[in-house]
Amino acid sequence: MDDQNKNLILATALSFFVILIWFVLFPPPEPDPAAITEAAPVTETLPATAIAPTAADPEAPAPEAAPTAPDAPRIAIDTPTLKGSISLLGGRIDDLSLRKYRDTLEPGAEIVNLLSPIGTDAPYYALFGWAPGGGLTPEQVPGANTIWTAESDATLTPDNPIALTWDNGTGLSFRREISIDENYMFSVTQSVTNSGTEPATLAPYGILARHGLPDDLMNFFILHEGGIKMVDGELTETDYDDFLPAGQHEDVLVATEGWTGFTDHYWMTTLIPRGETSFDISTLQDPRRDIYQTTVKQTTQTLAPGESAAAQTQLFAGAKEWEAIRNYQNDGGIDRFLDSIDWGWFFFLTKPIFAVLHYLNAFIGNMGWAIIGLTLLIKAVLLPLAYKSYVSMARMKELQPQMEKIKESAGDDKQAMQKQIMELYKKEKVNPASGCLPILLQIPIFFSLYKVIFVTLELRHAPWIGWIDDLSAPDPSSLFNFYGLLPWDAPEAGSILALIFIGILPLGLGISMWLQQKLNPTPTDPTQKMIFAWMPWVFMFMLGTFASGLVVYWIANNMITFGQQYLIMRSQGYKPDVFGNIRESFKRKTASEPQKDPKK
Incomplete structure (x- = not known):
């Protein structure tokens, strides 16, 4: 599968999330009370x-x-x-x-x-x-x-x-x-x-x-x-x-x-x-x-x-x-x-997912930790598929410098660039399509867990830690009052201010997505590269109004994925240096800027 097909699959998956998020943020209008018969x-x-x-x-x-x-x-x-x-x-x-x-x-x-x-x-x-x-x-x-x-x-x-x-x-x-x-x-x-x-x-x-x-x-x-x-x-x-x-x-x-x-x-x-x-x-x-x-x-x-x-x-x-x-x-x-x-369309997933969540909650005694435990179990089940994906990503990450050279030599000739990249994949025995499967599997699992958290009674008014006293509601913390340090209330959940001044959990979601993204191959196309760079922060604001339980799941999923991918990439001989790459990127950006004359 070439990069175009891979991008098409990713675009389809992202479109699904955008549609879901749109309906969450802008649900169908409620009936006009004046139109209801007395x-x-x-x-x-x-x-x-x-x-x-x-x-x-x-x-x-x-x-x-x-x-x-x-x-x-x-x-x-x-x-x-x-x-x-x-x-x-x-x-x-x-x-x-x-x-x-x-x-x-x-x-x-x-x-x-x-x-x-x-x-x-x-x-x-x-x-x-x-x-x-x-x-x-x-x-x-x-x-x-x-x-x-x-x-x-x-x-x-x-x-x-x-x-x-x-x-x-x-x-x-x-x-x-x-x-x-x-x-x-x-x-x-x-x-x-x-x-x-x-x-x-x-x-x-x-x-x-x-x-x-x-x-x-x-x-x-x-x-x-x-x-x-x-x-x-x-x-x-x-x-x-x-x-x-x-x-x-x-x-x-x-x-x-x-x-x-x-x-x-x-x-x-x-x-x-x-x-x-x-x-x-x-x-x-x-x-x-x-x-x-x-x-x-x-x-x-x-x-x-x-x-x-x-x-x-x-x-x-x-x-x-x-x-x-x-x-x-x-x-x-x-x-x-x-x-x-x-239970919805994915009842064959939502029913067993909730059953496991129910028993974990009974064993642990806290629904928030039960959600994290469920995430660990889901990641363990998907590990055989994820292993192949992460190995492929590690190989592609190693090929990144060669792909950059191909891009520079091909110039504006997209067809020649795609041909050379495919030849490189074939020579190095790398299959870029293997990285798509875990992403596609996550879509029904995410939707099923969202359904479970939204419709089932067991998460209503269920506390987790500290300020999270209802996992079925959005994170009540807010940057507006500096997460409770300032003496005024946070904006009401669901308001525009609550969306802008995000809580601690949405902020953690954005950071976890950004960290995970640093281990993935960087797109060669500048537009795609920009979209992927902004994606964690866009999702951070979009998902800030979701139920806290769902955000807890996503953060846990991102961090477990990051850990799995990091260890597997190291086992393949590639040693990712996430923060080193960030520092190197900052140095390149600084070097490319015009230097000021110290005499002026």
Whole structure:
């Protein structure tokens, strides 16, 4: 491969990075808040679409509201990971916060709120019920506005399930048992007994409803936020912009296994019907009220007098913790539940990379050092390929003086210069293309690690050393206050000043790239030489806004690469003198400048 092809590959790789960085620095614009339809009024507890479905007509409107959710009696929820309450209006789970996570790192910050009832700024809740059929009316089955009776006033805990009852007065009695584990999984068992004289036809359902868009919606191309469903092994992700209005959506039949819900950056709610029967999934939007919802409706059942029926649905409502979700998948039998985490195109890399990172963090006890340990492992795996590359670079570095002579003798005749250089490569048995492979391999690895650091919860608010208290955020230090020595705050992360007055980690990145570059062959073309000379400092500013964890990885990668390359080049008889070359370059520059007359 000649220098032109090599440069083409390098240009392609750099173009990839430039596109990635452009989208990071200039993400797609967020939707105009003025264009979003106003959320439903407080008195409207549910959208008028599919919230109280019937067996014959899934789009039947919900009945008028009973007392609003905040005013209805409540049952407390208290677990090691969750706190909140269940409203007896509809038996809805609509008040839930995550004990282990806080909104910010500021002292006294509130714990993260996940679900909120009607009457708050952003209602978001789960409810369950029975869809009427076969002559039943919506008033004869429990729905959104049913006032349930609690069998006791006990708190819902992992050791204490609670039960709700309701009788329709015409022969159907309903019971709902709710239990919860020590993490984030509710189990809701709905049962009905027909003590009347006529058959009753009805279908159990569960609904997740969200009023308006999330306040913390990132709208970033690298992360999916919105609807998510698994249908018989096939994952489907639906952006909020792609939710179809009620009446235009399609019901999806799940034959064996599946689940549906909403996924945010770090949190998720998911409905998982359990049992041997099939069920339908509906994902839709009520545009007038700006409410998004996903629904599961299980098989319609006809109960003869004296018969009973029951259906179970699990509700995951919590943080997307890898280990917890993996246990629900492996031990709880939830099909491909780990795919609820957005692993991206390179899932075959991101999944194992995160698994190794997770175990390293568990062993070391610090995510920053775990990232450095992961870098060492990646470099060890790639060493056989890197060895050939570094040997080739050492040989090319030795040939640099001869290449300079060829360039001088060829003058402006580029074709003759390329021919002589290729003959030199052939004579010395040097393959310049062998240096490209490690660069190309680094692209998917870098992107996969960026994806892991960006989307996985384990790096959120994870400290490293000193001033780095959140590896998922940019380096908070800044030259603006001389890295904390001056008595004023650094510019806000993401601002123009923060980009200009770079932090310590971006500065270390630039220096590490510059050191590594000193071991590589210098391009013969002046333009390429100038571009490569400026590249470390351009990347230093560009990547200054990236997550600290990613910058830590890149610095570690550069320094390990520098050490490997230096030792391999010495083993091949070439003794690089990085700082000696710098001094020599400075001497040549000084000698070429016109000398001042000391008499003047």
